Amino acid sequence: MTGPIPSVALVGNPNAGKSSLFNALTGARQKIANYPGVTVERKAGHASFADGRPIALIDLPGTYSLTPASLDEAVTRDVVLGKQAGEKRPDALIVVVDAANLDNHLCFALELLALGLPTVIALNMLDLAERDGLTLDPQRLARELGVPVVPTVAVRKRGLAELLEAVDEAIRTHQPRDVVAAPRSDASLHQRARALARAATLSETPVRRWTQRVDSVVLHPIGGFALLLALMFVMFQSVYAAAEAPADVLESGIGVLQGWVIDTLPDTFLRGLIVEGVLAGVGAVIVFLPQILILFLFILLLEASGYMARAAFLMDGLMGKVGLSGRGFIPLLSSFACAVPGIMATRAIPDEKDRLTTILIAPLMTCSARMPVYALVIGAFIPARNVGGTPIGLQGLVLFGLFLSGIVGALLVAYVLRRSVTRGNAAGFMMEMPRYQWPRARDIAIALWQRAWIFLRRAGTIIAMTTVVLWLLLSFPKAPVGQSQVEYSVAGRIASGLEVIVKPIGFNHDIALALIPAMAAREVAVSAMATANAIDASGDEEAMAETLGERLQGKWSLATALAFLAWFVFAPQCISTIAITRRETNGWKWPLFMVGYLFLLAYAAAGITYWTAVAFGLG
Numbered sequence: 001m002t003g004p005i006p007s008v009a010l011v012g013n014p015n016a017g018k019s020s021l022f023n024a025l026t027g028a029r030q031k032i033a034n035y036p037g038v039t040v041e042r043k044a045g046h047a048s049f050a051d052g053r054p055i056a057l058i059d060l061p062g063t064y065s066l067t068p069a070s071l072d073e074a075v076t077r078d079v080v081l082g083k084q085a086g087e088k089r090p091d092a093l094i095v096v097v098d099a100a101n102l103d104n105h106l107c108f109a110l111e112l113l114a115l116g117l118p119t120v121i122a123l124n125m126l127d128l129a130e131r132d133g134l135t136l137d138p139q140r141l142a143r144e145l146g147v148p149v150v151p152t153v154a155v156r157k158r159g160l161a162e163l164l165e166a167v168d169e170a171i172r173t174h175q176p177r178d179v180v181a182a183p184r185s186d187a188s189l190h191q192r193a194r195a196l197a198r199a200a201t202l203s204e205t206p207v208r209r210w211t212q213r214v215d216s217v218v219l220h221p222i223g224g225f226a227l228l229l230a231l232m233f234v235m236f237q238s239v240y241a242a243a244e245a246p247a248d249v250l251e252s253g254i255g256v257l258q259g260w261v262i263d264t265l266p267d268t269f270l271r272g273l274i275v276e277g278v279l280a281g282v283g284a285v286i287v288f289l290p291q292i293l294i295l296f297l298f299i300l301l302l303e304a305s306g307y308m309a310r311a312a313f314l315m316d317g318l319m320g321k322v323g324l325s326g327r328g329f330i331p332l333l334s335s336f337a338c339a340v341p342g343i344m345a346t347r348a349i350p351d352e353k354d355r356l357t358t359i360l361i362a363p364l365m366t367c368s369a370r371m372p373v374y375a376l377v378i379g380a381f382i383p384a385r386n387v388g389g390t391p392i393g394l395q396g397l398v399l400f401g402l403f404l405s406g407i408v409g410a411l412l413v414a415y416v417l418r419r420s421v422t423r424g425n426a427a428g429f430m431m432e433m434p435r436y437q438w439p440r441a442r443d444i445a446i447a448l449w450q451r452a453w454i455f456l457r458r459a460g461t462i463i464a465m466t467t468v469v470l471w472l473l474l475s476f477p478k479a480p481v482g483q484s485q486v487e488y489s490v491a492g493r494i495a496s497g498l499e500v501i502v503k504p505i506g507f508n509h510d511i512a513l514a515l516i517p518a519m520a521a522r523e524v525a526v527s528a529m530a531t532a533n534a535i536d537a538s539g540d541e542e543a544m545a546e547t548l549g550e551r552l553q554g555k556w557s558l559a560t561a562l563a564f565l566a567w568f569v570f571a572p573q574c575i576s577t578i579a580i581t582r583r584e585t586n587g588w589k590w591p592l593f594m595v596g597y598l599f600l601l602a603y604a605a606a607g608i609t610y611w612t613a614v615a616f617g618l619g
């Protein structure tokens, strides 16, 4: 018998494995084209039944229901309903469902079955379901649904022949009246899908059941967010609660070292450089190592336990609203360590404009280089007490607020960019959830050690170098007796020039002096102020005994301190980030754009913070 070639469409939820099945079935025999008038890819190809008769296959974009939310989803609906121009209604459907996610995927399957076309269910990803400890009964599911159910593993090409055979059979024996009515309401559809999934489940290991129960809390659209915020909150509280003792030890260690150098070396150029430049400057940054490590300890634990992928899943919706794809979550997350690897990780984002947007907002994630700056200013100006009668520490709360400002700022910027400069729509994203597991102490220890090493290496190279250069510029020319060395020096004079520009946002000479060298790396803002203060205090026993924080307390108003914090949420003070952006975007256009908009935001944020604080009498 030679009739027209039957055409069969592959439909199902996103990431069910439709394209994988399509590729496995058609091999190289496929054509890619666009649907006329819309830019949605149309993939068509040929396969053949066991006896050699051809069959035409169409791969459709994944959707969650026949009520489309986007253009590609509308195409799927139009094709299966036979309304797509230039496409005849398929003779049969292969509904692809993810075996490990049956209850979700069966919702759409039920809707599709109600269309009354010859239909076969491909119970795909059976390998993953088995790995997760789930044993299914395809026959039982077939009986319940009234259509054939064929187990498949698309990526291993398993079940393909059986699938085609079932399709052939379904087309030949199809009776237009054996239609299963779909439940009317969404709620009853879900209920029916859940009941079906339960019926088709032979056994489920306790681990899988347990995982699903934990996930129902962790991935809950409201409860999950509350948990994420609570975890972040605890993280920032701990930074202050746990870092104090080790930071004190480091600080007094550096003090002892300074005293020893002063006692041993004669008062020369070299001694000044070591005491004021290297020890005061670089030492002021190194004392924040415990804070950074505690933050990383939390991030590493969340990652190793399997939680982080769930947080990405939660964020996906929010990121989609501002036009970013969930694929951007991991690059943005790694930008909390440092924007440089974060920006490199954006290579995993296929859409160019989506990727560009992610690169442009990556510097807004609070990288660990900001920690010394935040910790210094918070430690000096935010009282170490609890909020009201609660156990919530004020310092941790402010730190949390700074991180949150960066994130909210990034989302707002992305929202604006995606509607202007990098216009485009977000692509959906799904990722496989890793298993929950106890983090291994050894792995965590190694990762922490690596973080510490990176930080110390920065302190020993770029931060030390910049600080030494600054020390030189601060030490010459020598001020006449009675004049401030810092203000008389080359660096001091440059700072006085810059001060004119930053005075309106509440910045003083200390800050103006720190801003330019801090372009090399943000931590240099701390080492620069420490070095300037050390030079200022040199010879004055009492002043030398004071910590940098104590000295700033005496000189800055609270409004200035807050403005300085707000500045650092946005300011693009990092040469490496600018360089990597140039490399990843192949030119100077985007790094310059990035630096420009970030400085503007920083200036505005610092200004608004300063004047608001002054209005509240904190000037």
Ligand SMILES: Nc1nc2c(ncn2[C@@H]2O[C@H](COP(=O)(O)OP(=O)(O)OP(=O)(O)O)[C@@H](O)[C@H]2O)c(=O)[nH]1
Binding pocket: 012, 013, 014, 015, 016, 017, 018, 019, 020, 021, 060, 061, 062, 063, 124, 125, 126, 127, 128, 152, 153, 154, 155, 156
């Ligand atoms: N382990 C396993 N992975 C699979 C299987 N089928 C598909 N995958 C993987 O699942 C992911 C999604 O597969 P796709 O074929 O792109 O899914 P799709 O249904 O076409 O997705 P959309 O086009 O987005 O709707 C890919 O990474 C596949 O390699 C399977 O049977 N077993």
Ligand SMILES: [Mg+2]
Binding pocket: 018, 019, 020, 059, 060, 061, 062
């Ligand atoms: Mg696909």
